[in-house]
Amino acid sequence: MTPMTTHLTARQLADRTTAAVEAAVAAGRALGLTVTEPTVLHDVFSVVVHLAPSPVVARIPTVLPRPDDLNALARRQRDELDVTQWLADQGVPVLAPSPLVPREPVRRGGFSMTFWAYVEEARDKEPDYAANAESVPALHAALRAYPGRLEFLSSAEPWFVTEALARLERHPDLIGAGDLDRARREWRVLEPLVRSRAAFEARFPGIDLQPVHGDCPPANIFSGADGDRYADFEMITLGPVEWDLAGLGPELEAAYDRGARDTGTRPLDGDVLRFVNAVGTLRVIATLTLIPRLPQLTEYLMPAVEQWRTTPFAGGWDG
Known part of the structure; x- marks a missing residue:
């Protein structure tokens, strides 16, 4: 009999959200904020809560590949806080850290959280992903001058892919043996270039590396009542612009290239795109291991897995 993976129940998920909100409220009050009406704005990989009436939003990551490694999470959160504050200081429209509390992660109740300035959302505005993609070259142009140090392709989380592919062998209800074998063979081809900047640069000569958002910026543009803002830089990294x-x-790639022409920057490179698409697909496979802690992921991930089965090995990238 095939063993079944145990998923968190609705009650356990609700308890996790409650614990995150309580930790954020306690941390906010300890920092001197008035919090009487905490309101959850978002709850997927992170719980995002408005600490009303204070104009402050807390973001508390709750679904992580290594939930116990809060030190690594805090390092990434510091990068995000530093980058977004720097962008805000340059006049780039971003969701910025709150000026009402120190700009650093706060640990409370087993969580590591960050605090952001509250911005009213234009809830009736539908996202225009093509327009968003066309605006990303302007973000890349701004990020190019960021003076801080970032790790090469840290948002690819190669350690997570490696660990997840090993763990998935024990969860045949999440992925079949044939699919897992293919994923492992693809990863053997891709992993060396993800882990090594030198290997990447040798394989893709002339492709510049720079700070990039790291986590699909066309899908992470916040529609504020006062205009759009780039958001969620949790995966900020050093990499090729194609990663974003x-x-x-093709439609959003073409939109990006239109924006690149307008900003005088280079268009996307097809070979690099095939590489990052293949890596991104394996990160989707790895994320199957998070389904037990976030069951709703199933409806998002399984169509991508089915699509992957129809594609050439490693997305047609020849290595």
């Missing part, structure tokens, strides 16, 4: 378009398809 991974998996988005």
Whole structure:
């Protein structure tokens, strides 16, 4: 009999959200904020809560590949806080850290959280992903001058892919043996270039590396009542600009290239795109291991897995 993976129940998920909110409220009050009406704005990989009436939003990551490694999470959160504050200081429209509390992660109740300035959302505005993709070259142009140090392709989380592919062998209800074998063979081809900047640069000579958003910026633009803002820089990294378009398809790639022409920057490179698309797909496979802690992921991930089965090995990238 095939063993079944145990998923968190609805009650356990609700308890996790409650614990995150309580930790954020306690941390906010300890920092001197008035919090009487905490309101959850978002709850997927992170719980995002408005600490009303204070104009402050807490973001508390709750679904992580290594939930116990809060030190690594805090390092990434510091990068995000530093980058977004720097962008805000340059006049780039971003969701910025709150000026009402120190700009650093706060640990409370087993969580590591960050605090952001509250911005009213234009809830009736539908996202225009093509327009968003066309605006991303302007973000890349701004990020190019960022003076801080970032790790090469840290948002690819190669350690997570490696660990997840090993763990998935024990969860045949999440992925079949044939699919897992293919994923492992693809990863053997891709992993060396993800882990080594020198290997990447040798394989893709002339492709510049720079700070990039790291987590699909066309899908992470916040529609504020006062205009759009770039948001969610949790995966900020050093990499090729193609990384920010991974998996988005020809229409949004073409929109990005239109924006690149307008900003005088280079268009996307097809070979690099095939590489980052292949890596992004394996990160989707790895994320199957998070389904037990976030069951709703199933409806998002399984169509991508089915699509992957129809594609050439490693997305047609020849290595």
